[in-house]
Amino acid sequence: MRRTLIRRLIRFGVSLAVLVLAAFAMIHLIPGDPVRASLGPAAPVELVEARRAALGLDRPLPEQLVTYVSGLVTGDMGTSFLTGEPVTAVIAARLPNTLTLALLATAAALLAAVPLGMWAAVRTENGRNRGTEATFGGVTSAVVAVPEFLYAIALVAVFAIGLRLLPPAGQSGPESYLLPVLALALGPAAMLARIARVETLRVLGTDYVRLARAKRLPAARLHLRHVLPNTLTATLTLGGLLLGSLIAGSVLVEYVFAWPGLGGKIVEAITQKDYPVAQGVILVYGAVVLLVNLLVDVVLGVLDPTSAIKES
Amino acid sequence: MRVDDLTVRYGGFTAVEAVTLEVPPGRIVGLVGESGSGKSSLARAVSGLVPHTGRVSGASRVQMVFQDPYASLDPRMRVAESVGEALLHLPRRSRPAEVTRMLELVSLPPETARRYPRELSGGQRQRVAIARALAADPDLLVADEITSALDVSVQGAILNLIRSLRDRTGLPILFISHNLAVVRYVCDEIAVMHRGRIVEHGPTLDLVSSPADPYTRTLLEAVPRLPR
């Protein structure tokens, strides 16, 4: 257990280092002069030179890397080309909104998907109720296939513009969370439900469930005590990975709902060529994803002793 | 073939420890032991499939037949192609005749060459795997639990085949099995493995009738017998 934890931490550290390097390299990989590209061809040479000097782009590369990394350690990620605000402040103001959205959506997806997938598995075990199986498969497959920004647009069109029930954009009261969370959770919920069904079917086919059936346990006890706990490891692992992907995947939904999170900011930064902000936001997105994956592994290692054994 | 001081380690775990073993020409040497005794690791080390320390001498062209005939034949290759892979050094035109000869050696009809593994029964697949090994003109054949995945009624034919191969070709064979009765029937000598070491090695009838090592005795007592 302890050995796996240490190995996992090392992996996290290496990934984080690679991420920092990539973020640093991003500015330098941009063909031509990023400052010139950002300020436009009409900007005077002196201004461009001054900006380059301010960014430290005129110094040797290793020195820039050292400056960049030590800046990160002290929480300095540079300032926005557009507004002059510190990037750290921009991110600090917006990251919580993005995290809240992703967490709520993941929770919603798990709560809907696990019971649905289990129900479908129990109903379709060994190929009974082929109709249910085909419907479940077809519907979830279709729901997974529609991207979240289309759900977002459709929800806005129906509930905000058509029925005028809910706010179309922005973050105001609790009701303003409803549509973005729904748009973000629908696809993942369908995917998780499929996985929960497959996992449940796997567990239903094991000898220990056969043995539990031979003991003539009531259905509720059989499913809740013998089946559910054994499906959770796989489902929760994926749920954790999902949370990671939703944090960054919320960009489009945030854009549709003008949500004051990181998503809107990064789109603006990329289109306006505000490179320090783009660099900072991508770095933070990546770091949060890595951190979430690490946490999921640790939590599962504590919850499920067999998975820890398997890895060692 | 001779193995001197052979050791196989996986990470911190020692599967085979300082084993010395000889397979004389024209003999079938049986290797028995329970799961985790290291017998399969020893087989794979002799076949060059796992890294090891120690010396393997007198066998440069080792061929192995695996336990599961369903996994040891490429599902996308016809029998002729699978067996033919051992004959790549021959000109393309003379390969089919050689494949047929090998199939005959394991008592399979020549038309088997055109079949895919999925069209064959377990026993037939195992014969194909043996034919493929023989086609490479080995100087040692390693048979790793080759009848464990087969039904009893098929097992007998494969065991007879192994014995007749020795009689006809003089090929030395290292025969690995967990089943002492099978090993007793097939092998000229038996080596008993326990926890990575060979605890006893001797001619079959001597070892079975007067085992010296206590573990060998336990193993012999545990063999299920039909009341006669």
Added chain:
Amino acid sequence: MLRTPAAIAGAALVTLMLVLAVIGPPIWGEAAARVDAGAILQGSSAAHPLGTDNLGRDLLARVLVASRYSLQLAIAAALIGAIAGIVLGALPSVLPLRAGRLVTGTVNALVAFPGLLLAMFTAVVAGLGARGAVLGIGAAIAPGFARLTQTLAASVARADYVAAARMLRVPRRRILARHVLPNIAEPLILNLTQALGGALLGLAGMSFLGLGVQPPDYDWGRLLFDGFGRIYIHPEVALGPAAAIALAGIGFNLLGDALARHAARTPAPSRAAEPRPRPVPDTEPEPGAVLDAAGLTVTFPGGVTPVREVSLTVRPGEIVGLVGESGSGKSLTAAAVGGLVPYPGTVHHERLRLCGEDMAGLSRERLGTSLAMVFQDPMASLNPALKIGGQLAEVAVVHQNATRDEARRRAVDRLGHVGLPEPGKQAGRHPHQLSGGMRQRAVIAMGLMGNPKLIIADEPTTALDVTVQRQILRLLRDVVDESGAGALFISHDIAVVGELCDRVVVMYAGRVVEELPVDRLAKDAAHPYTQALIASLPDMDTDRSLPLASIPGRQPAPAEVGFGCAFAPRCPLATARCTTDRPPLEPHGHDHRVACWEVS
């Protein structure tokens, strides 16, 4: 392949999209480009069902025309991603060890990041526009492909047939070309279909954010970007491109699912109605038997009948061995007795009684406490998530109204009874902390929690070493002797049956062919199949100078069993009558029954 409505819908949608991509631009290209200053920014009308854009161009025509560009970009991105991914995934098997590890590590790190993040990173570097977006989506697809290639290649490289090829000194290039690539190509091509759908949606997303296609070019995402700004006034202008994207995504996903299912080859069983088996001549019920089954038949849809008219009795204190080769129906017979035949199998019987009572009429509690089952794999028969003690106590709590403490005390007592050292400590452990033999003991202890009348043990020692097997066989004998229960012991190994059982029942192709006391098995077995089975099994007294017996041919599958004796094609004694008339199971001396024309 196109058997489900979902698959048909997917294929239809993808076909529609391909057709549109081909015929769209030539047919509607002109309408899509026609500027009309008099019809700027209109909503839906008869002339323009989806409205017009800021130059008065017809949006329906533009959506139809955009299908070609959207698809082209998606194909480009998917191909870039797939090729980069396959190269990355294959590199480790070609590069030196250290460099290979570096590539693997990089791929593993990249897979952890969401695709959109990689796409945006690439888009920043490559600049705004279609080129940046295609590269970005390609970069997002590549790590998944690389990982898939790696795992597939690694699993093939571990296969025995690759080990065999390596021993044949087949050159590495040839192993890669002949063994590895053909066996991983199918799943990779399958994944490409899904990647194509993903690329299409990803590119639409990038364009929708304004990061992808830039005017004057347009794809569906760009049209949605333009329409979204006007959604408060004319929601319908966003509808066309949104519907196009959604349908294309659904089409590719449904088709990908159908292809994957086809590749996995899970044929749906046909649902032909089964005729009820004809009634068998009644045999006398045996009073006092713990198990009394007659005419037990298990059928599956499609005329498959793996168990046919099996009659079995087990008396108290008796262990009956049910022996047969794989496919003989012995395990399904045990499942039928235990009431555990999986759907869609159906069980018919003349009589199925437990201690004289019809099993169908017994309550859950009675069945749960009087039947005990033991399966082959002790690693799999205990729930890994629950402690041993809790799993044992369950029966007492659920069926016997025991309190938690009582149940636990009884569980510890039973664990001690089956010879687990320190039973109190073991009860608090999880299954993975016990060895295989100990787990099998715990499973047997579980059966002893109630008042077992019948113990059904399905190959309980097959997964164990011989020394452990011996202990478990002894334990089973002790348990039966002590509790007075009867046991049905299923095994493929006639020697094990000979060692443990009182009576042996031999099955072949779903039927009982012989039944006799074990002590007479070696001398008096009459059926040619039983004799061959005994002769082909080497034991410690087999004459080594003679070749072993073996039976030519193979056992027929349940669907192939014909009219006569199923063993006739392999039987040395078979006559013409054997192939047309099935011999009944008839008495052959005391306590001995045989189904064979030639011996009875």
